[in-house]
Amino acid sequence: MPLDQGSEAPRGPIRFGVVGYGWRADFYFRLARLVPDRFQCVGAVTRKAEVGERLEREWNIPTYRRPEDLVSSGAPEVVVTSVPREANPDVIRALVGLDTAVLSETPPAEDADGMRRLWADVGAADLVQVAEQHPYLPVVVAVRSLIEQGVLGDVTSAQVSWTHDYHATALLRTLLGVRAEPARVSAVHTTTPVLEGPDRGGWPDVQRVQDVVHTLSILDFAGRTGVYDFTDGQWFHPWRRRHLILRGSRGEIVGNDVIWAGEDGRPLSAPIVRRHLGLDGNLEGADLDTLSWAGRVLYRNPYPGARLSDEEIAIATCLERTGLWRRGEAAAPYPLADACQDHLLGLAVHEAAERGAPVTTAVEPWADAVRLP
Known part of the structure; x- marks a missing residue:
């Protein structure tokens, strides 16, 4: 998680797509509208055509029904996933299978077992960052x-x-x-x-x-x-x-x-x-x-x-860093391994409270890939 802030504009806007829609996805659509010299949304994926039509009217972007169509037609450098957490792992797997860089919604999976399975499937590809803006x-x-x-x-x-x-x-x-x-x-x-x-x-x-x-x-x-x-x-x-x-x-x-x-x-x-x-x-x-x-x-x-807003600045920074990382021009902003570790700790907080006794986390398969913050 480098501290350099990227105050100089990169070479051309970061081209990104979005899988999903809703409150969180709208942050990314707004960034493309408000900072067009730094961000360009090349399309969104929605399962329902009527939702896609609404996004096309509201944000003036093309929409697709499948991630494969977004990747082949829009040529995004990064695809943001903004879907329910239970659906997110399979969307990540599909995009990694297309050799596409992913900026995943938080958390990357529902629970510890889900994160372990996801890490086993995509961790070695090193294509996944997570949209942790804090x-x-x-x-x-x-x-x-x-x-x-x-x-x-x-x-x-x-x-x-x-x-x-x-x-x-x-x-x-x-x-x-x-x-x-x-x-x-x-x-x-x-x-x-x-x-x-x-x-x-x-x-x-x-x-x-x-x-x-x-x-x-x-x-x-x-x-x-x-x-x-x-x-x-x-x-x-x-x-x-x-x-x-x-x-x-x-x-x-x-x-x-x-x-x-x-x-x-x-x-x-x-x-x-x-x-x-x-x-x-x-x-x-x-x-x-x-x-x-x-x-x-x-x-x-x-x-x-x-x-x-400060929140939008942080989201923009994470998205831009992901694009620059994909270009080979910056360090990874918040890799999948870090996101898995932080979600593991968050789960442990609630487990300890529900048990009424301390919980000790284990060393997980992604441990060696976690970056020193």
Whole structure:
């Protein structure tokens, strides 16, 4: 998971196709519309012709009924799978069989056995990346930059209360620099009352307090500790904000605040500062510009002028990195092996909570292929 942000446009837009449709697929269609110099959607696959006709009208793209037709007619460099998780493995197998690079929906398979079968079938082909955008969110890239610069010293613990399952474990493993070694996972599920917030469909017509599941877990990676803290529906809930705590031998990060030991050992502090355009009298456009810290730019928006949300920036980065990887111009952004490991850890969190006892993950067949984040 390289930190370079690809601020310079690649040689021609990344040509991609999509298998499936719906809320997640629309992110990719929007990218092709909003950043046409970097992304070109060459078509989508839908089983039903009437769905295809709707996509053709809405997004001005050709549609096909089979992945084979998309690959032969559209010549995509990458095909994004956006289908239900139970269908995803077979779609991946079909595309790999066509010698096509895949950017798979998360997770790549339903459970551990499904991931082992998928890895046995396609792992050696090295054609599959997974659309895990969270390590590429701007603030996460900024924090990773501070880690790589050694500002925090040896990072030993990370706490994430932000997103769920494999997304959260991807963040924990990335921030802690953990690969595929066994982890001892303990967890608990409790219920807590929370005022209902928005979901994918927007705000509820009538707000009410609901009992939701709160999951708290500790993942012990033999000396490095990850804390998983998630309340159902937290993704964009205004009353359950993002919480990120990262601790190292020379300092810590709490939210956007950084404290660290200077060269003389005295404590210093400075926040990670977001420069967002279009505020007050600024006429540069409504866009993220940079994230900086103590006079250093840690992150620069690689898609200026597109007015993308942070989530869209991260999704675009993952897609572009996959295309550049396929061209041989960049390292793999988030390989199948990493996705399998993170989903394995997410499954272990829930297993431990349901058992009421710790679970220790095993070394899996994909372990040697997991990249150091």
